[in-house]
Amino acid sequence: MRTVSLAEREQTLSQAADRIAAKKHPGRILLAVAAACVVTWGALSMWFNPALDHETIYKYLTAESIRAGVMNTIVLAVISMVLGTVGGFIVAVMRLSSNPVLRAIGFSYVALVRSIPLLVLILFTGNLALFWSRVDIVNPFNGDIWHSWDMNDLVTPFIASILALSFNEAAYMGEIIRSGLRSVDQGQREAATALGLGPWHTMRKVILPQAMRVILPPTGSQFVTMIKMTSLVSVIAGGDLLTASQNIAATNLRTLELLVIASAWYLLVTGIATVGQTLLERRLERGQRKVSV
Amino acid sequence: MSTHPDALLKVDSVHKFYGDHHVLRGVSLEVQEQTVSCLLGPSGSGKSTLLRCINHLETLDAGRITMGGETIAYEARDGLMHERPRRAVDRQRQDIGMVFQHFNLFPHFTVLENITLAPNLLKRHSKAKSRQLAESLLEKVGLADKRDAYPSSLSGGQKQRVAIARALAMEPRVMLFDEPTSALDPELVGEVLKVMKDLAAGGMTMIVVTHEMAFAREVADVVVVMDSGVILESGTPDGVFTDPEHERTRDFLRHVR
Ligand SMILES: Nc1ncnc2c1ncn2[C@@H]1O[C@H](COP(=O)(O)OP(=O)(O)O)[C@@H](O)[C@H]1O
Numbered sequence: 001m002r003t004v005s006l007a008e009r010e011q012t013l014s015q016a017a018d019r020i021a022a023k024k025h026p027g028r029i030l031l032a033v034a035a036a037c038v039v040t041w042g043a044l045s046m047w048f049n050p051a052l053d054h055e056t057i058y059k060y061l062t063a064e065s066i067r068a069g070v071m072n073t074i075v076l077a078v079i080s081m082v083l084g085t086v087g088g089f090i091v092a093v094m095r096l097s098s099n100p101v102l103r104a105i106g107f108s109y110v111a112l113v114r115s116i117p118l119l120v121l122i123l124f125t126g127n128l129a130l131f132w133s134r135v136d137i138v139n140p141f142n143g144d145i146w147h148s149w150d151m152n153d154l155v156t157p158f159i160a161s162i163l164a165l166s167f168n169e170a171a172y173m174g175e176i177i178r179s180g181l182r183s184v185d186q187g188q189r190e191a192a193t194a195l196g197l198g199p200w201h202t203m204r205k206v207i208l209p210q211a212m213r214v215i216l217p218p219t220g221s222q223f224v225t226m227i228k229m230t231s232l233v234s235v236i237a238g239g240d241l242l243t244a245s246q247n248i249a250a251t252n253l254r255t256l257e258l259l260v261i262a263s264a265w266y267l268l269v270t271g272i273a274t275v276g277q278t279l280l281e282r283r284l285e286r287g288q289r290k291v292s293v
Numbered sequence: 294m295s296t297h298p299d300a301l302l303k304v305d306s307v308h309k310f311y312g313d314h315h316v317l318r319g320v321s322l323e324v325q326e327q328t329v330s331c332l333l334g335p336s337g338s339g340k341s342t343l344l345r346c347i348n349h350l351e352t353l354d355a356g357r358i359t360m361g362g363e364t365i366a367y368e369a370r371d372g373l374m375h376e377r378p379r380r381a382v383d384r385q386r387q388d389i390g391m392v393f394q395h396f397n398l399f400p401h402f403t404v405l406e407n408i409t410l411a412p413n414l415l416k417r418h419s420k421a422k423s424r425q426l427a428e429s430l431l432e433k434v435g436l437a438d439k440r441d442a443y444p445s446s447l448s449g450g451q452k453q454r455v456a457i458a459r460a461l462a463m464e465p466r467v468m469l470f471d472e473p474t475s476a477l478d479p480e481l482v483g484e485v486l487k488v489m490k491d492l493a494a495g496g497m498t499m500i501v502v503t504h505e506m507a508f509a510r511e512v513a514d515v516v517v518v519m520d521s522g523v524i525l526e527s528g529t530p531d532g533v534f535t536d537p538e539h540e541r542t543r544d545f546l547r548h549v550r
């Protein structure tokens with residue numbers, strides 16, 4: 001094998017006998033044109049639809065409450081993702097444990113959370129006060145109440161949103177992290193153990209760094225999904241972007257315009273997250289080539 | 294087998310089951326300090342299991358293994374052997390180096406980092422000292438120029454030599470080798486065996502599972518032959534190779550030669 005420049009390649013081929021004709025793909029061009037037409041037509045007919053008031057869109061696109069909603073959506077997504085990942089790690093370790101009780105707890109958690117729709121979970125955490133209206137810290141010896149909180153003060157809609165999103169995410173991240181940990185060869189753990197490293201060092205220095213290659217790419221798409229899922233918390237007025245735009249729509253009745261505004265922001269935020277994810281994956285791939293096998 | 298009072302490592306009537314599979318059937322073995330014991334035997338006879346029991350990668354079902362008079366991984370109490378706390382076992386493992394058939398180097402660390410990882414984490418020495426030690430070990434296994442390379446760029450023989458250096462970095466009292474050259478291309482076997490010979494000449498206590506009969510004959514002080522979970526016989530290489538007691542040993546030796 002020899003590496004050549006494009007010019008050299010042309011040079012060689014131009015002198016060769018029986019040159020192979022470039023393959024033609026007329027269908028592809030046709031398909032591309034058709035698709036572009038459909039998308040353009042759809043976008044234009046929406047944008048120039050008389051039902052859509054452009055003035056309203058310009059007016060509220062960067063309104064203060066919308067910007068606050070965008071911030072809240074990002075904060076919600078990041079905090080829930082972090083908590084969900086930590087929770088997911090715990091779930092994964094439980095599911096891989098040699099302790100059958102821990103395994104059963106981890107398994108049940110994942111099974112339970114995965115079978116309850118996130119929307120239902122959000123409605124639950126948003127209505128915790130219906131279960132327990134107050135949270136009391138009681139002196140266990142004489143029953144005196146040391147401190148008491150109103151559940152609605154303790155678990156605001158924002159906190160309730162974080163709770164539901166994190167609990168939900170922990171189940172999915174648990175599965176992702178578990179498959180990542182399992183992807184690391186058993187011999188790695190044995191080598192670390194044989195050196196006298198304890199379980200914590202073995203996990204942190206040997207297993208986890210190698211599992212990251214398997215864990216990170218799906219975690220990136222989980223995060224993009226998370227950004228979109230935060231919109232569900234608008235049902236409990238979680239203070240996110242969709243809540244903010246619906247609040248405005250409720251006063252000016254411009255439902256459509258505010259949905260367009262929300263979509264534009266979601267597109268921007270998830271777009272940035274997707275670019276970040278792609279860059280991360282590329283970097284991982286490059287690192288892999290350097291370190292592989 | 295004569296009982297020597299100052300054996301470094303004693304395996305005493307060890308039994309190991311995998312479910313209904315009796316893999317070690319009352320194995321007893323003594324290893325004197327600064328000797329090389331080669332463990333031979335057909336595949337599936339329990340050689341790896343025995344090594345893995347010595348550093349408690351596998352639990353025992355009966356019997357005990359002691360090093361320097363201290364029972365490894367267990368303590369006797371109320372007439373039973375109770376497993377020691379994980380931390381205590383990890384401490385004991387630090388004195389037992391192990392080299393695996395498939396190297397098991399850490400692919401995300403450089404050669405030097407592979408060697409210094411455990412000494413640094415376990416605070417065996419200062420960072421500077423363990424680095425110094427790692428470099429002198431690399432010198433010893435002939436890979437000083439590879440200290441910043443990643444394992445993926447090394448040949449099998451180089452990988453195994455790094456793995457040996459990694460185990461030595463914990464300054465163990467005994468080294469266990471489980472078929473260290475079985476995964477290597479034939480032309481790379483020699484360089485690994487040479488490192489092991491040097492190690493033996495330097496006085497390291499070693500237990501080596503191997504199919505390299507020439508190595509066993511040349512380097513071993515004791516040759517131990519295992520078959521289906523029991524030790525058939527043990528003795529000097531000369532004794533076992535030229536005049537084996539057992540028909541099974543004779544069979545086995547005929548097959549590997
Ligand atoms: N983790 C395990 N579970 C069940 N059986 C095992 C396990 N490890 C080894 N064995 C069985 O124990 C026997 C001894 O294996 P091993 O110690 O690896 O033999 P050797 O190293 O001498 O080839 C074999 O029959 C093998 O199939």
Ligand SMILES: [Mg+2]
Pocket residue numbers: 340341342471472
């Ligand atoms: Mg084996």
